Amino acid sequence: MSLLRAKIQDVFNEPGCEKNRGKDAKARKKGCSKPLTPGAAAGGCAFDGAKIVLQPITDVAHLVHGPLACEGNSWDNRGAASSGPTLWRTSFTTDLTELDVVMGQGERKLFKAIREIKEAYGPPAIFVYPTCVTALMGDDIEAVCQRAAEKFGVAVVPVNAPGFVGSKNLGNKLAGEALLEHVIGTAEPDDPGPYDINILGEFNLSGEFWLVKPLLDRLGIRVRACIPGDARYFDIACAHRARAAMVVCSTALINLARKMDERWDIPFFEGSFYGITDTSDALRNIAELLVKQGADPEILGRTEVLIAEEEAIAWKKLAAYRPRLVGKRVLLNTGGVKSWSVVHALTEIGIEIVGTSVKKSTVEDKERIKQILKDDNHMFEQMAARELYAMLSEHKADILLSGGRTQFIALKAKTPWLDINQERQHPYAGYHGMVELVRQIDLAIHNPIWRQVREPAPWDCQPAVREERPRTKSETATLHIVPEFAGTTADDFGER
Structure with missing residues (x-):
């Protein structure tokens, strides 16, 4: 103990x-x-x-x-x-x-x-x-x-x-x-190279790291160990032979990154694979760190070529969604690295951020949000369920991005909701992941179900009652005889 x-x-x-x-x-x-x-x-x-x-x-x-x-x-x-x-x-x-x-x-x-x-x-x-x-x-x-x-x-x-x-x-x-x-350092790889890196704090949720790894493969960069997403024990045991590292979620494994730098001289930086700009910056930072560690500088040029190709493809796909989403308001109730990385990704296509949670965010995360949104009025440590419901029911946001625990608040407020946390079903990392995130937001906001659920329920709609004009005494005394029964008497009906 x-x-x-x-x-x-x-x-x-x-x-x-x-x-x-x-x-x-x-x-x-x-x-x-x-x-x-x-x-x-x-x-x-x-x-x-x-x-x-x-x-x-x-x-x-x-x-x-x-x-x-x-x-x-x-x-x-x-x-x-x-x-x-x-x-x-x-x-x-x-x-x-x-x-x-x-x-x-x-x-x-x-x-x-x-x-x-x-x-x-x-x-x-x-x-x-x-x-x-x-x-x-x-x-x-x-x-x-x-x-x-x-x-x-x-x-x-x-x-x-x-x-x-x-x-x-x-x-x-x-x-x-x-x-x-x-674990780390208990085994030795038989093929160490100058382009080996570690990715720390990446969990491969919904397989989203598989959207990023092909980009690194095209640059000749090998992921020695991705900790912990889709990891193997031997790869982690050999992680001390990597030349550089990227920390995706610093609040979780910053201590591991720092101590690996001290023991085995593996420099690291904190980055994100959410959004087009952040993905491109992450690839550049990885290449620059490898060059500082002795890799051939030509990788910098190849990285820029790859970034230009992938960004052109992604922006072309996103162009179809921009007219439908520009000006839409998003409330982001998450934390950690997503508190700024997703914010940056959405603002790139013209979506307005009306609030983002910073409950699990570091000081650096909060500074990034301030730089992106130009102020700190849209940041909140924690929003009570009652306040969250009030904000959504008053239509101050067009969609809520959060984890599963707050989805029912959005549904009660008749507001679109999209899972952005670990239970999500779609990968949102990398260039293709950004397109998928925007596509899912578009599907959620423009789903016709929201127009239907916001309409009054049938039992709340009282049918209009027509007011009849009161009959005069003469109208009440007038006998209207149906032609079919003209000339008949009450006895005739009784016989029938």
Whole structure:
């Protein structure tokens, strides 16, 4: 436990974080996130954050050491995709019961589970995630993993991020520490080259990194390791031989990028693959870093040629949507890198941003938003559901881009909604991804269903009642005789 406490303190003192550097020594010790309230929904615990970062490593067995519910709550919480192995889609847990806790059977049950996974699946590595229960029990996860690795001849990686130690973002960083301590640098590639790079913080949601990788392939740039999206254990173990790195989500793995730069001289920059301009800038920055690291300068020219070709194709496709979307108002309720990268992408085609959430954004993210929108009046830390509903119901935005948790607010306000977070079904990265994002926004805004649902319900529409003129006394006394029955009497009807 003391080792875990020291590791957490090290993450809190992250010098690569601008926000952290702006604090005094006392404030820095309190950490980057607000403390969790026991029993409250805090948007994910440290265990959840560590599992998010590491589970997309597709050929690894992920073993949760704790009660069954911990594995159930953390499995498949992001829509990452794999181009090959499917082992990561299998859930493994020691499934501790009350009896196991009382009798202190946690370590023995963990050792047995590792052996069963090794015999049944033979993975290159097994990642072990302690939870609140096993951490409070005092199970020595490090010792069990070390003994199992020696006994069974497989890499067993302890991921010390039990839920009670902090927030999901802290768990992201602790996952990076686990990779740095137990995985990266444990293997050597047989073909290192001057054009090898790492991509950090890219999760390959809906397979969107597959829209970017072909661009790098055309430039002769090899992705040594994409951490964690569609990753393989051996690739991550060899990641220390890359020549440069790009950080996509700095709040998650900035500590990993900084320490890899210190240990193996791998310079990095923070960028985005959302939007045409940002994608082009990312490709340029990668090429420039590689040249600084000794690559042939001719790659700079090839990069500009590729950018010109791809931008021309993308802008030609976007031209069809511009007349339909210019002036449309978008409310963006997300965070992190998307708080500025998606904003920049949408403003490029004339869409107006009426607000963007910066709850999970860094100081650099907020500065980028100010540069894009020219002010900070459109940024908000957090918007309550009532305020969000009021804004949408008053038609101050034409569409809401957010995660699944706020979709029902938009639907109640009869406003189009598009999923922009990890549950999304469409890839939005790169040039083609930008076209797809605009296409989906266009489909959502101009869907005829919104015109129908905004009309009054049939039961709310009272039919118009015609006021009849009161009859005069003479009209009431007048007998109107139907020609067919002229000359008949009441007796004739009675006979019939």
